[in-house]
Structure formats: C-alpha cells, structure tokens
Amino acid sequence: MMKIGLLGHGTIGVGVDRIIKKREDMEVKKILSLVIDDEMEGRTAADLSEITMDPEIDTVVEVMGGIHPAFEYIKEAMEQKKNVVTANKAVVAACYDELIALAEKNGVFLRCTAAVGGSIPWLVNIERARRVSDIFEVGGIMNGTTNFILHKMLTEQAEFDVVLKEAQDLGYAEKDPSADIDGDDIRRKVLISANTAFDVSIPEEAIPTFGIRTVRLKDVSWGVSNGLTLKLKACAVKNADGQIEKAFVEPVFLKSGDILSAIPANYNLVYYTGSYCGTQSFIGEGAGRFPTAHNVVEDLIDILETPETFYTVKRERKVPENHVKRLYYVRTVAEDRWLLETAHEEAEGVYCLEAYVDEIHLWAKQMKEKDPGFFMAALE
Numbered sequence: 001m002m003k004i005g006l007l008g009h010g011t012i013g014v015g016v017d018r019i020i021k022k023r024e025d026m027e028v029k030k031i032l033s034l035v036i037d038d039e040m041e042g043r044t045a046a047d048l049s050e051i052t053m054d055p056e057i058d059t060v061v062e063v064m065g066g067i068h069p070a071f072e073y074i075k076e077a078m079e080q081k082k083n084v085v086t087a088n089k090a091v092v093a094a095c096y097d098e099l100i101a102l103a104e105k106n107g108v109f110l111r112c113t114a115a116v117g118g119s120i121p122w123l124v125n126i127e128r129a130r131r132v133s134d135i136f137e138v139g140g141i142m143n144g145t146t147n148f149i150l151h152k153m154l155t156e157q158a159e160f161d162v163v164l165k166e167a168q169d170l171g172y173a174e175k176d177p178s179a180d181i182d183g184d185d186i187r188r189k190v191l192i193s194a195n196t197a198f199d200v201s202i203p204e205e206a207i208p209t210f211g212i213r214t215v216r217l218k219d220v221s222w223g224v225s226n227g228l229t230l231k232l233k234a235c236a237v238k239n240a241d242g243q244i245e246k247a248f249v250e251p252v253f254l255k256s257g258d259i260l261s262a263i264p265a266n267y268n269l270v271y272y273t274g275s276y277c278g279t280q281s282f283i284g285e286g287a288g289r290f291p292t293a294h295n296v297v298e299d300l301i302d303i304l305e306t307p308e309t310f311y312t313v314k315r316e317r318k319v320p321e322n323h324v325k326r327l328y329y330v331r332t333v334a335e336d337r338w339l340l341e342t343a344h345e346e347a348e349g350v351y352c353l354e355a356y357v358d359e360i361h362l363w364a365k366q367m368k369e370k371d372p373g374f375f376m377a378a379l380e
C-alpha cells in the first residue's frame with residue numbers, strides 16, 4: 001500500500017484526497033496545510049518533517065503551488081527518499097534541472113503529468129511516443145483560462161474586462177490572473193513539454209512570451225472580418241541538428257478551418273509531431289479539481305508500476321534560436337520609426353508586417369513602455 005504525504009489541501013489537494021479515499025492501493029496518511037478543515041480528519045501534519053521523517057510515507061504529493069517553499073519541500077522529500085508527484089508547473093519549469101538531478105541522485109520518482117494539460121494524458125504520451133519516434137514539434141492551446149476569454153470575446157462580442165470578470169466569477173481565472181493572461185502559465189507548460197519531448201533543458205527566460213492582457217474586442221473583430229480566429233498558442237520546434245529552432249508563446253490569428261480555432265471554452269488542445277507517429281492531438285479539460293487530481297493519481301499508479309525516474313533522463317542546455325520570420329498584426333497608438341518603415345497601416349493604428357520572432361518580442365517590450373495598450377498577434 002502506497003502511503004502518501006499531501007502538501008496543500010486546496011482545489012487539487014482536496015480532489016486528490018477524495019479520489020484516493022475510494023482506492024485500496026494507496027492512502028493519504030498526513031496532510032500539510034495552512035488551513036485545517038474537517039476533511040483532513042486528524043491527518044494534519046504540524047510541519048514538513050512530520051511527513052518527510054515518517055518512515056511509512058513513501059510518496060509526497062505537492063499541490064501547494066508557487067516556487068518557494070515548494071522547491072525546498074520537494075527537495076527535502078526527495079532527500080528523505082520519498083517519490084514526488086506534483087501538479088506545480090511553476091516549480092518544475094523554474095527548477096527543472098535541480099529537480100531531475102535530485103530525483104536521480106536519490107533514486108526516487110518524480111512525476112508532474114497534471115502540471116501540463118490538467119486531465120490530458122500528455123507528458124506520459126510524449127514519454128511513450130519518443131520511444132519510437134523522434135519528436136520535433138510540440139505546441140497548442142495550453143491554457144484554458146485564456147482560451148475561455150478569447151472564445152467568449154468572439155462568440156458574444158464581449159470586451160476583455162467583462163469576460164475576464166466572468167472567468168474569475170466561474171473560478172476559471174484567479175483573483176490575480178497575471179500568470180494566465182501574461183502567458184507565463186503557458187510558457188511553463190511548453191517548456192516542460194519541449195524538455196520532455198526533445199531531451200533538453202530550455203531556460204525559462206529564453207522563451208519569448210506575449211500574452212493577451214491588452215487584447216480588445218476590436219482585435220478579435222479584425223480577425224473575424226478577415227476570416228481568422230484569435231487564440232493564444234505556444235509552440236516549440238527542434239530542427240534536424242537537434243537545435244531548438246523556435247520556442248515561443250504569442251497570440252495568433254488562425255484560419256477558421258484550423259482545428260485549433262475550433263477549441264471552445266476552457267478546453268486545451270495540445271499536439272506533438274514525430275518522425276513516425278505524425279501529428280497527434282489531445283483535447284481535454286486543461287484544469288479543474290477532478291480533471292487535474294485524476295492525473296496526479298495516474299502518476300501515483302505509474303510509480304506503483306515503476307516507470308522511469310522522470311519522463312526523460314537526458315537534458316542538454318539549449319537556447320531557442322527564434323530567428324524565423326512570421327507575419328504579424330500590431331495595434332498601437334504610439335509612433336515608432338521602425339514600425340512606419342517596416343509595416344503597412346491596415347486601419348488607423350493597426351499595422352501588418354513581417355518580422356523575426358526574436359526581434360519583434362524584444363521590440364514589443366519597448367513598445368509596451370511607450371503604449372501600455374500595445375497588442376500584437378502573429379498571422380498564421
């Protein structure tokens with residue numbers, strides 16, 4: 001019987017505990033939580049050591065979120081030879097190398113399937129596919145909150161602020177929605193996916209990211225009048241030499257026939273492309289208590305059935321090149337010489353231009369200082 005120490009008893013922690021209560025092969029023995037509630041039924045741990053020093057506990061589930069103290073707690077658990085399952089993409093993306101090295105050094109398992117795609121069996125299928133095919137592209141719609149917002153703006157002709165508030169009321173967006181709307185969440189997910197698929201370790205800051213904080217209904221409507229649908233998309237591509245040709249996150253206007261353009265509400269569509277398997281896409285609920293808890297428990301069962309220490313053991317430090325040209329839509333009220341020289345003005349304050357991904361993301365950072373309402377999206 002697997003004995004588990006649970007760190008965090010919030011949305012996902014409660015979901016994991018409720019699923020495990022119905023199983024006979026595992027048990028949550030102790031729970032570390034800032035707030036004590038009735039469901040914890042006397043299993044409260046006074047501090048971390050009550051879990052990490054308990055010889056009966058073999059596995060720790062971390063669902064507290066954030067980087068600190070989550071990293072220190074996971075580290076301590078692994079050093080005490082506990083397997084770790086986490087749904088926390090922030091800590092895995094920020095401390096990727098350290099976490100895998102700790103798992104290897106201590107001979108314990110580290111799984112984080114729920115960290116990318118909620119309930120979608122995503123990382124585990126990358127793990128399976130790469131045994132046969134060389135995976136050279138991963139990507140998709142990896143954030144349910146932003147997809148919900150863009151979908152509602154499109155279907156209800158609603159303004160960004162109104163839909164964001166609705167997403168918060170429904171529990172899809174957090175009180176501070178920054179990680180979702182600024183693209184940080186999706187950057188972490190594409191990083192973990194690319195590292196797993198390509199056997200690399202990409203530094204988080206090397207993935208250019210532009211979110212949807214400044215998107216307005218007029219941008220979505222511009223797309224509609226041109227037969228295009230706006231989505232926030234991530235992609236990472238490895239070339240034949242094993243270099244990371246590109247890895248970035250940005251809003252993109254997709255042709256209405258593109259399967260990604262049809263993904264509704266808070267759903268995710270993630271895909272990988274490999275040498276023999278071709279493109280495989282997975283659609284599902286990217287978040288939520290039970291969908292996410294489902295994948296945490298899948299990881300626990302995998303540990304019982306002994307898979308590899310982590311999804312991949314190789315990790316070569318690689319920085320994406322991103323020197324590829326794309327077409328872009330830009331909306332700004334700021335005057336800029338480079339923009340006037342490079343772009344053609346579609347309508348007042350709306351421009352189209354061709355630019356390198358790495359260069360336009362750097363330029364966008366400067367433009368946001370000149371014009372806080374600056375928005376851009378690629379045209380695919």
Ligand SMILES: NC(=O)c1ccc[n+]([C@@H]2O[C@H](COP(=O)([O-])OP(=O)(O)OC[C@H]3O[C@@H](n4cnc5c(N)ncnc54)[C@H](OP(=O)(O)O)[C@@H]3O)[C@@H](O)[C@H]2O)c1
Pocket residue numbers: 007008009010011012013032033034035062063064065066069087088089090114115118286287288289292
């Ligand atoms: N929610 C989703 O749909 C979803 C989907 C995929 C992945 N995830 C990931 O799953 C993790 C948990 O998310 P969640 O939605 O369950 O968050 P949540 O509802 O905020 O739950 C986190 C819980 O951990 C507690 N906590 C925070 N710091 C702690 C500490 N130092 N010691 C003990 N307990 C601590 C929090 O207590 P307080 O509330 O008192 O701070 C809270 O009860 C995150 O990493 C998130 O990114 C969530």
